Amino acid sequence: MLTFRVFSLFLLAVTTATAQTPPVRVQGERINAHLQALAQFGKNPQGGVSRVAYSEADLAGRAYVLGLMREAGLSVQVDAAGNLVGRRAGTEPGLQPLVIGSHIDSVPEGGNYDGDVGSLSAIEVAQVLNERGVALRHPLQVIVFENEEGVMLGSTAIARGIEAARLDLVSQSGKTVREGVQFIGGDLQHLAAVQRAPGSVAAYLELHIEQGAVLEQAERQIGVVEGIVGIIDCEVTVQGFANHAGTTPMNQRHDALLAAAQFIEAVNRVITAVPGRQVGTVGWIRAQPGAYNVVPGKVVLGLEIRDLDAEKVKTLYAAVVEAGTTIGTRTGTTFQFDPHALSEPALTDAHLQAVIAQSAQALQLSSQRLPSGAGHDAQEMAALGPIGMIFIPSVGGISHSPKEYSRPSDIENGANVLLESLRRVDAETSRNAVRPFLKPIQ
């Protein structure tokens, strides 16, 4: 076995480099230095960043990253949706581009690795290819998608277009999406032009932090992502009756916050009652009017349910709605559910999973397959071609938090797997011609 592995590595070495030159690898120190520099934009006193899409910090961070893309030898444009798109020519005419990328916007009070690792590693891959004079047969595109967190706006524009109604939604920055896209240099008049056709991408590869603790607990260096979970988000309004908190007897209240509290517990019960890896969260809440001396008359809260199986998401959502309705009847309040459209699960391409696993093995890195509990731009790009995702460990499984952390060595490993996978895909698809594209089963 050992003999075989050594032999494989020998074969790899002779196919990708001469005996005199070192193998083509990323510069881990450079990626990590870029991560530290990017962390300054939107830095919070308590650690981490608040670089929500369309904020001043986002704008400044994008300018910094655009500079890095140019230094990497890419020809860069801000597309009409505000995505940063860097291009590098291929050698073989008629091939669709290979696309790599991620995002640099953050959640409020987020960390310095979610999106940033994938974006800066993709730029590093381009830079190393350039510095080492490695030509790819396919054109290469490095895309830093805009507003991934709010959600997947830039990649949606490219993959299937943005409905007009979404432009009027208010983003975390306080700006509408319309205002935000203009703020970062997009061009609303030509938004539709960024949409691409199915089959127009030879392959999309994204490196990302796991944001969970599966790899850490299994002591694996690389995660080969099987798919991205489906998500349902729902705004829930609990209508009770505001009244004086001193003079309204306990048994005469219609306390919307007490009903909401019972609902939050019910969500937890419903989600944990069945086996599986599904998650359900109430992440935000507002109580009105909101004073010590008033029984809350109205509560609005945000519910979210995720699983790799769309049917399971729908079944759990229905059970949660039923639980809320029951609580409403019992407490003399009403529950209204306003769900957003289900974000369908997106499976990764089985062949790209194999390429990523083989690349990790070739680099002597341990790996395992796992689902992604988080949404990613890759799920939108799945509409255009086969997608593959590479995860690296998140220390303590922490993400969307100032304490989010991935080790520099893991980041370097992930970037090398991205580079290696990209080169293997470039080599094989040019050998085998472009494989017919089948949209992954939703």
Place this chain on the structure above:
Amino acid sequence: MLTFRVFSLFLLAVTTATAQTPPVRVQGERINAHLQALAQFGKNPQGGVSRVAYSEADLAGRAYVLGLMREAGLSVQVDAAGNLVGRRAGTEPGLQPLVIGSHIDSVPEGGNYDGDVGSLSAIEVAQVLNERGVALRHPLQVIVFENEEGVMLGSTAIARGIEAARLDLVSQSGKTVREGVQFIGGDLQHLAAVQRAPGSVAAYLELHIEQGAVLEQAERQIGVVEGIVGIIDCEVTVQGFANHAGTTPMNQRHDALLAAAQFIEAVNRVITAVPGRQVGTVGWIRAQPGAYNVVPGKVVLGLEIRDLDAEKVKTLYAAVVEAGTTIGTRTGTTFQFDPHALSEPALTDAHLQAVIAQSAQALQLSSQRLPSGAGHDAQEMAALGPIGMIFIPSVGGISHSPKEYSRPSDIENGANVLLESLRRVDAETSRNAVRPFLKPIQ
């Protein structure tokens, strides 16, 4: 019995008015017209008002009320704490003033009767005395206290002074108390000068809506208040751990909002587990960072407990703290409790209770004794002299709500009881000289 009552009324008539002139009564239509006019300041589209202390609406409402006070023949000053103080001279030298009043600030999304009824009725009482040429032996003061809702700030300044730390608190208006007092024309340099000495008020009488449903359910027109409940307010901070809502398995979360939900339910359980009229409320809540896709890491919420028995308030508070601590241990979160100083229960003067009851009887109005579940400026004024409070019914027991309502006839009744009680107290204390002041038992 009937004969006796008729005879009493006959006696009253000959002592307060000649046979030729009608009895001195308020003009109910005028009070209700003034209430409607005041309701324009801070009016909400959905009904009711948001005239929180130190807001633009508060400032405008105060200017309107100051005008009414002057029309009523009062000599009006804005004191250093921002209270509107109207004065009318008495005929007998050396007597301490009788004080009547209330407030006109509201909670956010409040109603048009809480405070307003008592303030405008007190002004009406002064106006009627003036129009009818009725002299009182005691000086009369009509005070419209500033910032009752946030809480009892103006009356506290008069009764026992404001601690410097309270000036830095942020009020519902967004302004600090310091900024707010300046905004409404107070004088921070001379704030201490508004404080009065114990015994300096002959009697304080306040008319107020009940804000509960006791009178309505008992079909009584007038409430004779036994005392004002004690209140403990407490800011509760639940510290969990913010993490990605998609990638953090349910059993690895430290969800501050889920823990807070359990706490809100526990507060309800603790308060309702023992017999009595105590109330406990969680009236406001904030979850951080507050997004669909982040497990909340921190929740801050506002807890309040009220009862006429201070010991009971303390016992219930301790039980709630214990429940929170237990939930923290079970959920991997921590609970921190930052209570404000207990607002002690304030009992009304037994003799003034009798005067109010007798006045209601003389006016052929039904009455009953009851506690006040709400805090009032009267509780602060109890430090300076005997206090009495008159309640009128709140339809449906609704208050601190746009649906707060008291019938015009009930308002007129209440104002007449205030007028009658004031005249009786004025007559008797001048007969009996000033009774020694004993601070009510706390």
